[in-house]
Amino acid sequence: MNNLTIFSRVLLKYKLAISILCSVLLASCGRPSETQEQTTPAQTDTPIVRVDGPGLSEAYARLRHQQIAQVDYQLSVNLDNEGNNFSGTVHSDIRFNHPLKQPLTIDFSNGAVNSIQVDGKSIPFGYNGYFITIDHKYLAEKTHRITVNYQHPYSNNGSGLHRFKDPIDGKVYMYTDFEPYDANRLFPHFDQPNLKARYTLDVIAPDHWLVVSARREQRIEKKGQKNHWFFPQTKKFSSYIFSLHAGPYHTWEDEANGIPLRLLARQSLSKYVKTEDWFTFTKQSFEFFQPYFDIDYPFEKYDQILVPDFNAGAMENVGAVTFNDSYISRGGKTQAQRMHLANVIAHELAHQWFGNLVTMNWWDDLWLNESFATYMANLALAENSEFDNAWENYYLGAKQWAYHSDQRPTTHAIQLPVSNTDEAFSNFDGITYGKGGSVLKQLPYYLGKEEFRQGVSNYLKALSYDNSTLSDFIKHLGKAAGKDLHSWQQQWLYQAGLNTIEASFQCDNNQISHLVIQQTAPEEYPILREQRTQLGFYQMVAGTMKRVATLPVLYSGARTEVQEAEGLPCPQGLYPNEEDWAYVKVNLDKVTIKNMVQHLNDIEEPFARLMFWQSLFDSTYDAKLPLDEYISFIVNSGADEQDINVIRLNARYIGFTYDFLTQIPLNTQRRNELTQAVERFSWDQLLRAAEGSDQQKIWFDVFTHIAHSTPALSSARELLMGEFAIEGLELDPDMRWKLIKLQNRYLFSDYEQAITRELAKDNSDRSKLNALSAEVIRPLEENKSKWVDNLISNRDKFKLSEIRRISESLFTAEQVELFNIHSQPIFDSLDKINEDDSQELLSAYAYALPLMCSRENVDKITKSLQEKQQLKPILVKALKNHRYSGERCINIGKRLL
Numbered sequence: 010m011n012n013l014t015i016f017s018r019v020l021l022k023y024k025l026a027i028s029i030l031c032s033v034l035l036a037s038c039g040r041p042s043e044t045q046e047q048t049t050p051a052q053t054d055t056p057i058v059r060v061d062g063p064g065l066s067e068a069y070a071r072l073r074h075q076q077i078a079q080v081d082y083q084l085s086v087n088l089d090n091e092g093n094n095f096s097g098t099v100h101s102d103i104r105f106n107h108p109l110k111q112p113l114t115i116d117f118s119n120g121a122v123n124s125i126q127v128d129g130k131s132i133p134f135g136y137n138g139y140f141i142t143i144d145h146k147y148l149a150e151k152t153h154r155i156t157v158n159y160q161h162p163y164s165n166n167g168s169g170l171h172r173f174k175d176p177i178d179g180k181v182y183m184y185t186d187f188e189p190y191d192a193n194r195l196f197p198h199f200d201q202p203n204l205k206a207r208y209t210l211d212v213i214a215p216d217h218w219l220v221v222s223a224r225r226e227q228r229i230e231k232k233g234q235k236n237h238w239f240f241p242q243t244k245k246f247s248s249y250i251f252s253l254h255a256g257p258y259h260t261w262e263d264e265a266n267g268i269p270l271r272l273l274a275r276q277s278l279s280k281y282v283k284t285e286d287w288f289t290f291t292k293q294s295f296e297f298f299q300p301y302f303d304i305d306y307p308f309e310k311y312d313q314i315l316v317p318d319f320n321a322g323a324m325e326n327v328g329a330v331t332f333n334d335s336y337i338s339r340g341g342k343t344q345a346q347r348m349h350l351a352n353v354i355a356h357e358l359a360h361q362w363f364g365n366l367v368t369m370n371w372w373d374d375l376w377l378n379e380s381f382a383t384y385m386a387n388l389a390l391a392e393n394s395e396f397d398n399a400w401e402n403y404y405l406g407a408k409q410w411a412y413h414s415d416q417r418p419t420t421h422a423i424q425l426p427v428s429n430t431d432e433a434f435s436n437f438d439g440i441t442y443g444k445g446g447s448v449l450k451q452l453p454y455y456l457g458k459e460e461f462r463q464g465v466s467n468y469l470k471a472l473s474y475d476n477s478t479l480s481d482f483i484k485h486l487g488k489a490a491g492k493d494l495h496s497w498q499q500q501w502l503y504q505a506g507l508n509t510i511e512a513s514f515q516c517d518n519n520q521i522s523h524l525v526i527q528q529t530a531p532e533e534y535p536i537l538r539e540q541r542t543q544l545g546f547y548q549m550v551a552g553t554m555k556r557v558a559t560l561p562v563l564y565s566g567a568r569t570e571v572q573e574a575e576g577l578p579c580p581q582g583l584y585p586n587e588e589d590w591a592y593v594k595v596n597l598d599k600v601t602i603k604n605m606v607q608h609l610n611d612i613e614e615p616f617a618r619l620m621f622w623q624s625l626f627d628s629t630y631d632a633k634l635p636l637d638e639y640i641s642f643i644v645n646s647g648a649d650e651q652d653i654n655v656i657r658l659n660a661r662y663i664g665f666t667y668d669f670l671t672q673i674p675l676n677t678q679r680r681n682e683l684t685q686a687v688e689r690f691s692w693d694q695l696l697r698a699a700e701g702s703d704q705q706k707i708w709f710d711v712f713t714h715i716a717h718s719t720p721a722l723s724s725a726r727e728l729l730m731g732e733f734a735i736e737g738l739e740l741d742p743d744m745r746w747k748l749i750k751l752q753n754r755y756l757f758s759d760y761e762q763a764i765t766r767e768l769a770k771d772n773s774d775r776s777k778l779n780a781l782s783a784e785v786i787r788p789l790e791e792n793k794s795k796w797v798d799n800l801i802s803n804r805d806k807f808k809l810s811e812i813r814r815i816s817e818s819l820f821t822a823e824q825v826e827l828f829n830i831h832s833q834p835i836f837d838s839l840d841k842i843n844e845d846d847s848q849e850l851l852s853a854y855a856y857a858l859p860l861m862c863s864r865e866n867v868d869k870i871t872k873s874l875q876e877k878q879q880l881k882p883i884l885v886k887a888l889k890n891h892r893y894s895g896e897r898c899i900n901i902g903k904r905l906l
Contacts, residue, residue, distance in 0.1 A: 010188050010323065011321060011323045011356045057111075059140065061137055063139050063846035064429050064430045065200065065429060066429045069114075070203070070371065073114075073201065073204070074201070074203050076105055077104075077105060077106065078104045080198075080199060080204060080206045081206050081207045082100070082198055082206050082209070083099070083100040083102070083208075084098075084211075085098045085211050085212075086210070086213070086253065087213045088183065088255055089215065093162055094160050094161060094163065095163060096159065096160045097159055097160075097161070098156065098158050099157050099159075100154055101115075104151060104152045105148070105151055110145065111145055112144050113142070113143045113145060113148060114140045114142050115141040115143070116140050117139075117141055117159065117193050117197035118139055118169075118191075118846075119161070119162070120160060120197075122159050123159060124157075126155070126156040127155055128154055140193075141157065143155070159196070161194060165318075166808065166809035166849055167810070168186055168187070168191040168847070168849060169195060170183055170194065170195050171184055173316075173317045173318055175275055175774065176773060177772065177773050180256065180275065181256060182275055182316065183253075183255045184256075184319075186319065186331065187248065187252075187324075188249045189375075189433040189434055190430035190433070191249075192249050202247040202249060202371065203247075203368075203371060205247050205368065205476065206245065207243050207245050208223065209240065209241070209242045210222050210238075210240040210253070211239045212237070212255065213232065213237050213238075214238065215236075216231070216235055216236045218236070219255070219260065219273070220236075220238040220255045221252075221312055222252055222254070222328075223243045223252060224240050224243055224308075224328060225269070227240060243327070244307070244474060246365055246368070250325060250326050250327045250368075251326065252331070254316070254329060256275070257275075258273040259275070260272070261282075261284045263288045265291060265292045265295040265311070266295065266296075268295065270291060270311050270313075271310070271312040272284060272288065273313070274315040274337060275316075275317065275334070278334060278337045281337050281339050286342075286351075287313065287350075290351040293351075293355075294354060294355040294393075296393055297388075297389040297392060298358060298359060298389065302362050302469055306361065307366045308327055308365075309328065311328060311358075313330050313357075314330070315333075315336065316331050316332070316334055317774060319333035319334070319335075320809070321333065321437075323353050323356070325361065327361070332353065336350055340742075341739070341741075343703040343707070345703065348396045349402075351396065352399075355385070355386035355389045356383065359382040359385040359389070360382050362469055363377070363378060363385065363469070364381075366473050367469055367472045367473060367476075367477050369477060370476040371427065372427045372430065372432070374424070374478060374479055375433065375437075376436075376440075377479065379446075380442065380448065381446075383407055383442050383445065384447075387399055387400065387446070398615075398654060400589065400616075401616050404589045404620070405658055407447070408443060409443075409623070410439040410442070411439050414440050415439070415440065415506065415507040416507055420440060420505045421505050423441070423501070424502040424503055431882055434848040447592040448502070451541065451592055454541040454561075454590055455541050456489075456490035460489050464487070464489030464490060465486070467488070468481065479502065497539070500536060504534060504536040504538075506533065506536065507531070507594050508528055508530050508593050508594065509530075509595070510527065510528050510596070511529075511598060512524060512525070512571075512583050512598060513527070514579075514580070514583060519578065519579045520575075520576050520578065521575055521579055523570075523575070524575070525568060525570055525571065526564045526568070527568055528564060528565075528567055528568075537565070537567060539563065539564070539566075540563070540565075541562065541564075541591065542561075542586050542591035542593065543590045544562055544583060544584070545558075545559055545583070545584040545587030545588070545617060546577060546580040547617070548578060548582075549581055552611065554581070554582065554605070556587075556614050557578055557580070559587055560573060580600075580601075581600070581604040581608075582600075583597075583600075583601050584617060584621075589620070605621050609621060610646055615652040618655050619654050619658060622658055622659060626662045626665075632904045634904075635904050636670070636673070636905045639666065640666055643690070644690050648694065648697075656704055656707060660710070663687050664715060668822035668860050669822075669898055669902075670684050671823035671825075672822060672823075672898060672902075673862060673905060675902075675905070684717065687715055691711040692721060695712055699737070700736045700737025701737035701739075705735070712725070713725065713747040713748060717755060717823070722752070722758075723758075726752060726758050742771050742773075742776065745767060746767065746775075746776065746779035746780075746783070749764060749779070749783050750783045750818075753784065754787070754788070755788070756788065778810060781814050781815065781818075782818040783818075786819075788827060790830060796819055797819070797831045797835060797857075800815055800854070809853060812850060813853040815857075816856035816857040817856045819859075820859040821859065822859055825861065825862070825863075825866075828859055828861070832866070836869060839877055839884060842854050843877075843879065848881075851881060851884055855883070858887070858888075861894075861895040862895055862899055862902065864899065867892050867899070873888060
């Protein structure tokens, strides 16, 4: 699954308090390794009672894994385009390891069970809305066929089998999304990753629909106004990557060296799909992965389905990957957006090997799936695509997500126990994706590139169609490289926290005579690590700050003497993590800070400029560099920057600084000076950008976030109405909605009529969601009361995609006083919200909390955490991270005053 889209989307909205909303406790279970005691059947004599509620515990999943030796499913599903429910029959062919000593449970959430048969005979059963219970006396043999006839409602929250009706043409589409524990919303079965199965599927659906699953259909039989689709048995894989998609999808076909490819999208968006990009990026990924893994693509075909209301970026279902159809742009894409699309395509294809062919045993090893796909996608882009700055893009996105997540109070080790599937859901975060990917990125520097590749290939070959644990992966890497990775594993995978390094040097006769790298660790996580980094040495040469030397260094402990640096030219600037080899925070020495700040625009290497600009923001966020000085740097030095990634970074943080400025205690004159400085800068950059360039779109996004003065709002309205035009800037429908939302945010001009006019032109689901955002964002007390009440008491009247829009738009940074009026009911409602078993809804609800840069609001969060001890992990994480962001903002304000 690709969740970086969530991070990217939030960054574009510039809501710092939310943008780094990540992490909770990670996981452990696992197949016994060579160093673990083997579990024996006798241990199952002690009953484990399953909790009567949603989700699945690791303890019960482990018991069931001991009970069941093998299971295959034969699934029949009946779909229609009118009703609220679908029906199905599933035959589970099970072989047990030994006679059962206690009841067997079958996962099935929020459905209706009509009947159950064992070996053709009806039996009594229990069903509590979460799982089916069968007394073990009906399962006395070693093999049985359990047949369940059932019904289940279609989903409107993106999980299970989701049903969507397109408002443009009325066509109905369906798709599934299961990770980590929603496959049981499609059919009753054992929904845990280490009970892999083969699936035989048949589906009855309207005759004008296409039906897609892990394999291509074997045959289609006409049945009146419906068709009956039959699919052959699949290979063995986990149920969370099984899938079923149906509807009148528009289809394009191609092939990748003999592998059949299809791309599917709903009809109303088909004209916007850039099929050349999709197929090109897919083929390039196949070209890279197959020789890298030394394993042919393990499944029969590869479909990519673009679907609405999707809860993440994409999902790696076997042979039928789903993508959020927000990747379909109704205007032109920037190069960064194209690169992001290529990255997501590569990420999901990498999962077909790492995650689908070989699957983690339990959710404690989720990082093995997601970290690896994150790293491999970027490696594929760097080595086999048009994007020669892929690693800079990685540094700008996933790496910053990881760095921010790892400094927050909710950071965690990459590898930790996961006691249940609720905790598993919470682990799709910056540690699992960004930090895990970064740790893997530095391993080839540590082990050797070919040794790393060989270890990965050996691991995949040895465990194909099986489940694995961390120890399996480490064993194969260590063997290929001839290294004992025990110490590395303990440092990097079992310990949380972000280390900091600083390089200091002395020179004689214009040559380095002494250089040392000092490493520190946060007090809460005092581990000092070993890794390989690269030093970059800079000098002014003919008016340019050039990199005159690089030096790879393996550092460890608190202090590393770098004797190899002696005799190198004395630098005017030294960067201790050149080209982002290592996963580490950097402190710059005083000489480097002085020279690099003076010559920021003279630095020749774009990647180096990007990292220095990031260091400036880090200093501000750490309350070391005053915010007004940071703003001055951007306004005075950022205007001349031409590298697109540096521009993207500065644009991102201008939005953050504006949010800070709306809440930091300042006198009105000083606040206006600073907010209007960043507003003028973004408008000037928009006007100066080359016609039709990516820079235009970047600065347009910034401007529509921070515009607030009457002249700026007037300019925005003139753009919307066509009374003023910027050459080369073509407003697509989504850009128009940004201008309309801006009007409503400040109740400017005919803001209500703007919504009505736009909906008359475009009544798509995207426009309706944008119209909802524009209404919710209005800074009127009665309006906020209405939408807070809807969020708390009327959630069942809205789809999850609408709940998410309401939450995101409810309180912007400058509307914190309106939040204060409504904060008590929001905090009081946490207990009620906590009762919902939809992890996706809990995650969406957390977006209702804005940046809160006051001690009073920070204390409210602390009080809620103290009083509400039973909150689920996703809400606890959200509250702790909001409190942390508020405290950071308070400290930034103190530094400015």
